[in-house]
Amino acid sequence: MTEVEFIPKQFVVVSETEPSPFEGLIWYNPQTKLWKMYSGGQWKILIPFYVGDAEPVEKTDGMLWYDSLNDVLRVYDGTQAAFRRLGVDWNDITNKPTAFTPATHSTEHHPDGQDPLRGYTISDEVYASNDAEKTHGPYTDWRRSKEFQLPADFPSNMTLRIYFEMKINNSNGLGEARIRRNGVAVGTYRSTKSTSYVAFTEDIPGWGPNDKIQLYVRNWTSSYYLYVRNFRILGVPGVAKFDIPVTLQ
Structure with a gap:
């Protein structure tokens, strides 16, 4: 058959x-x-x-x-x-987090999937702070004033919102500042002649593991003193927050 x-x-x-x-x-x-x-x-x-x-x-x-x-x-x-x-x-989930949509998850987390839903989303909330007032001068060369260092497991190619406040002790002087990454200037040049604290905020891309976030300052003349305080990273953490240590106060 x-x-x-x-x-x-x-x-x-x-x-x-x-x-x-x-x-x-x-x-x-x-x-x-x-x-x-x-x-x-x-x-x-x-x-x-x-x-x-x-x-x-x-x-x-x-x-x-x-x-x-x-x-x-x-x-x-x-x-x-x-x-x-x-x-x-x-789209069907109720009470879902707004910081970790599928679109942002792919760009704000490790692409290899090892990131345990820790993250960072830009906002005006304080994520990490280095707030103590620091005095500089009288000198006219650029000096490193304050510094954070990102951890080794921090995601790559992140945009961070950096904030600080600066003033000078005499309006005839000029205080100058700029954000650097590992010693290289990446932020906008900032200056003030104000004897009251002026706030500066900037969103700077390109941060990654082990990067140093540095605030450099100088006086325009050697006759006056420059003051900085409240050097901060602004943003909202994910499920768990990255520990970003202060390496220079």
Whole structure:
């Protein structure tokens, strides 16, 4: 007996119209894309799985439908008479965090997936601070005043919001400052003749593991003193906060 002879072809029918039924007959309808078996006097969906752009006309409880139009897998709930999405969509989550959307997660976390949902999002909240007042002068060369160092597991290519306050002790003088990264100037040149503290804020890109965030200052003349305070990184942490140590107060 050959394989073809072994399979009773009369038990399988492929047709867009319903065949004459008998017990055990299998029918595949290429129009509805459903396999059915005739059993107990009725057609029963044999393989409860459907692929198509539109919802299948015939359903059965627990039936799976791959919605190829929306790239979503759904299951039919017979009690509710409706297909329910399988899995969770970000847009369907209530009370979800705003700092870790799928889009920001790919850019503000380690790309290799090792970052345990720690992170940083720019804001005006204080993330790390080096607040003590420091006096400089009288001298006219650039001096390193304050410094943070990012940890070894900090994400790469981050933009950080850097904040500090500066004043001079005499309005005839001029206080100057600039943010550096590992000794290289990356921030905008800042200056003031104010004898009251002036705040400066700047979003600077390109920070990464082990980088030093440095505040450099100088006096325009050697006759006056320059003061700085509240050197800060502003932002909102993720689930866990990075420890960013002060390496120069």
